[in-house]
Amino acid sequence: MKPAAFAYAKARSLDDAIRLLGEHKGEAKLLAGGQSLIATLNMRLSHPSLLVDINGVAGLDGISVKNGMVEIGAMTRHVTLERSSDIAKHAPLIAQAMPHIAHPAIRNRGTIGGSLAYADPAAELPACLVALDGEIDIAGPKGKRSVRAGNFFKDLFETALGTYDVLTAVRFPAAGAQTRAGFAELARRHGDYAMVGLAAVAKASGKSLSDVRLVYFGVGATPVRVRKAEDALARGSVDDAVKALDLDPASDIQATADVKTHLAGVLLRRVARQLLGET
Ligand SMILES: Cc1cc2nc3c(=O)[nH]c(=O)nc-3n(C[C@H](O)[C@H](O)[C@H](O)COP(=O)(O)OP(=O)(O)OC[C@H]3O[C@@H](n4cnc5c(N)ncnc54)[C@H](O)[C@@H]3O)c2cc1C
Numbered sequence: 001m002k003p004a005a006f007a008y009a010k011a012r013s014l015d016d017a018i019r020l021l022g023e024h025k026g027e028a029k030l031l032a033g034g035q036s037l038i039a040t041l042n043m044r045l046s047h048p049s050l051l052v053d054i055n056g057v058a059g060l061d062g063i064s065v066k067n068g069m070v071e072i073g074a075m076t077r078h079v080t081l082e083r084s085s086d087i088a089k090h091a092p093l094i095a096q097a098m099p100h101i102a103h104p105a106i107r108n109r110g111t112i113g114g115s116l117a118y119a120d121p122a123a124e125l126p127a128c129l130v131a132l133d134g135e136i137d138i139a140g141p142k143g144k145r146s147v148r149a150g151n152f153f154k155d156l157f158e159t160a161l162g163t164y165d166v167l168t169a170v171r172f173p174a175a176g177a178q179t180r181a182g183f184a185e186l187a188r189r190h191g192d193y194a195m196v197g198l199a200a201v202a203k204a205s206g207k208s209l210s211d212v213r214l215v216y217f218g219v220g221a222t223p224v225r226v227r228k229a230e231d232a233l234a235r236g237s238v239d240d241a242v243k244a245l246d247l248d249p250a251s252d253i254q255a256t257a258d259v260k261t262h263l264a265g266v267l268l269r270r271v272a273r274q275l276l277g278e279t
Contacts, residue, residue, distance in 0.1 A: 003041035007050045011057050014139055014166060020052045021164040022141055028052050030166060032075060032114035035106045060113070060168060065090050071171045074113025082107060090174040093132060093181035093201055097124040100183075103191045113167045116152070119159050119222070122193040122254075124185070126153055127217035130225060131199040134172035140165035153222035180204045182274035184267045185218075188254065194218045195254040198267040202233075202275045209234050209275055214241075214268070219249035219260055229268065238272045 011017035021028050028050040031037060040046040054060060054075065061075040063086050070090050072081070081087050082098040101107060101115075101124050115125045116136060129136070129149040136152050138145050140162055147160045149170075154160060161167060175181070185197030196219055202212040212230040215223045224247060232240035242265045249260040273279050 001042050001044060003038075004044060004047040006041070006048055008053065009050060010053045010055075014057055014059065014168065017052050017054050017057060017166055018139060018141055018164055020050065021166075024048075024050050026163045030054055030117075032111045032117075033077065033106075033109040035102070035110040036114065036118045036120070054166065061111075063087060065174055068174050069171050070174050071169055072112055073169050074116075074167045075111050076113075078102075078107035078110045078112070078115075079104070081112065091132070091172070092175055092179070093128050093183060093199055094125075096181060096183035097128050097199060100124055100185055100187070100190075100194070100197070112170065116170065117159060117161055117167050119153055119157050120193065121156060121221055121223075122195075122197070122218040124183075124194070124197060124199065124217065127197065127199040127215040127223040128183075129170060129172065130223045131201050131213045131215040132172035133213065134170050136160075136167060137169040137171070138165050139168050144168075146171075150225070156221040175201075176203075178203045178205060180209075180275045180277065182271035184270045184274075186263050186267065193254075196249075196260050196263040196267060198264070198271050199223075200271045200275060204275065204277060207276060208236070212275070214271070216247060216264060216267075218254075219247050219264060233272060233275070238269060241272065242268050 029048040031051040031053045061073040064071045088095045134149040135146045141164050152160045182200040185194035187194045197217045200214045202209040212234045214226050214230050228244035229241040232244045249257050251257045
């Protein structure tokens, strides 16, 4: 299918992008990597009157590590994260997740900002950001604000972004010497959206874990944190953690609710081994 007709504007700056969104009163959409947006236009699931292209807006991309925090600009491409030595060293969870996101051609264009703003419930990066207790920077007509990742994802494809807002960057604590990351997902084919996935971080001291954060994707409308399982894992029992899982996934075209629930337990055992340094 072909998209409905739309106008196109290349934003010259962040302020220009916000102004263009405001002038079109909810009829305009930002264009980042286009890897989700263009598909929704082609399928006529979305028909904005204007695309505001933020490729080329200065200050929206790049990775920096300072004061114990990793900051990633919204327009940073998946491929840049995948190949970054800073990400490998300071954000091992993101490094582990990247190869699972789609295919190389899509990772060449897709951006972290686009992935978080689109908020597909089966996407990897939203769950990683929640696991990392990250913050998301937003600029809009009333100025700038930051939202904790745990409060950013509101519902199915719904976030804390307003109609005229631009997601500008994300920030999260850099991994320390004791930080361990765990990541696993099950997809029908490599590169497909996951049936179920799990992103995790913890502090490890020998075989003992603390500050465990386990965040599932593909099992609800938003990333789902499983606090009872986190507590059980921190107390040292993987079996108890699996028993404590209180997920309530809906069946979808990928798998039934029962299959998803079973797979969630399988993934938790795999990720627990990574957190415990057994792989
Ligand atoms: C075949 C295929 C397989 C895929 N598989 C996966 C997968 O396994 N896992 C996965 O996570 N993703 C997958 N994707 C999606 C891919 O990762 C996209 O790149 C990503 O979801 C959107 O990023 P984008 O930069 O392309 O955003 P775009 O497509 O340009 O935009 C997506 C939406 O976000 C909005 N937006 C974009 N940037 C901003 C911003 N800075 N501020 C506010 N709003 C913004 C846009 O207006 C639009 O509504 C797949 C895509 C395809 C086509």
